[in-house]
Amino acid sequence: MENSVKIVTEKLNLYYGNFQALKEVNLEVCSGKVTALIGPSGCGKSTFLRSLNRLNDLIDSVRVEGEVRIDGENIYDKSCDVVRLRKKVGMVFQKANPFPKSIYENVAYGPRIHGVRDKKVLDRIVEKSLREAALWEEVKDNLSRSALRLSGGQQQRLCIARVLAVEPEVVLMDEPTSALDPIATQKIEDLIRALKQKFTIVIVTHNMQQAARVSDITAFFLNGEIVEVGNTGLLFTQPVDQRTEDYITGKFG
């Protein structure tokens, strides 16, 4: 996959009622790369992530200004089909949230709502997605078991498989490992590195080591603004902005 610009945000402002959560955010996300969003709690990085698949639409008081263009199309345009957008831009949440259904039904949920009925096609999608999420070997004999009986790390990988099943182009991850132990975290990180060949990944993380380990590009958010964006290696070793340096060296956080 060539590294072309996949997502562009231009002067993105987002308000919760009177509170401005995002201020003039300009960011380019390249396909085939992992972009990490770091910053202290409440800095707007999760809000930013949720504005890329319009999940903020669910909150009544939210108002958005500016543009988010994915493949050149402004997703806040009136003509944008939200269902198609969310099929193209999948999301993995902070806390693993499998449905109270079987493992199979969890993965098949997305294809089903998008109209896949053929059992053989569904079987194929489920297996392919679980393989891509590095979960197949662990669950292949128990696909009818309740997803809620999997371990936390397995649940999160199942959620990733559920997203992959609708064949997205972008995968948004909102602190996907914050509730997991180091071993489960490592599995997810390996997975992220493997998935970036096929998908454009944007990951929000509290953990700076994680950003350094998995991402190619890092953006540092502070109080709703992007302070600095750059090559991950450079940003962590030679930050340009004093505030970035203070944050990554642990002076505040």
Added chain:
Amino acid sequence: MLKRKTYRKWNSRIAEAICTVFSFIAVLALVIIVYYVFQRGFQVISWSFFTSLPAPVGQTGGGIGNAIVGSLVMVSLGTLCSVPIGMAAAIYLYENPYSRLALVTRFANKVLTGIPTLIIGLYIYILIVLRIGSYSALAGSISLAVVMLPIITLSAEEMLRLVPESWRDASLALGATRRQTIMRVVLPASAGGLTVGVMLAVATAAGQTAPVLLTALSSRFWLASLGQPSASLPVLIYTYAVSPFTDWQNQAWGAALSLIIFIFILNISAQVFIALRQRR
């Protein structure tokens, strides 16, 4: 230090004892009622008691078959009317919790649960019975539907709210519409709780006396059409209990026992249904 520890220990024990005694009292009321009804009613009930018509006035014997049928028909019809409306209203409340219509609907339903069911019966009496000119099983069903509606609506909304927001988010983020999310994630996840709410409404409706008395009146014959007056268990219990005949009074106990058993079976089967669902 030691003194404070013993104080705390005794404090805790006293509190525990008080709670135990009161929960025992709470159970005791139920046990006494059920025991008494069993004791008085058990000797009356038999297969023919459930299946035959009441004996002509002045004769002993006979059964409550027509009242059982009447209650079953009216409660079923009432459920059939109120469940779809109540569920649809609950889904609306769940999706638009703060809209003006939602606030009004919620308030109206809370008021409706507080209105004595006698008033509901009176209202249906004026609206339907007087207009048509006859008591009918249909009017009885409608009055029961009105009694059930707020119970179903309010409990269903509560149950939908218990479904974690994160499941809803996950579904929407996969590109599901709100309708798909409700039908395929939220409703299946809350099926158990929704069933409990409906059962509660059914049990309440099955025991209603005043609204049925004012709308379906009573009858000593089998129910032949919905346009006719109908017998029902609560009205029969009321009529027999206050009658001067010992035989009728005994039959009232038998009918009361039947009603309790009916509600009991309904509750147990709902619990089993939920348990079976959750095992999967």
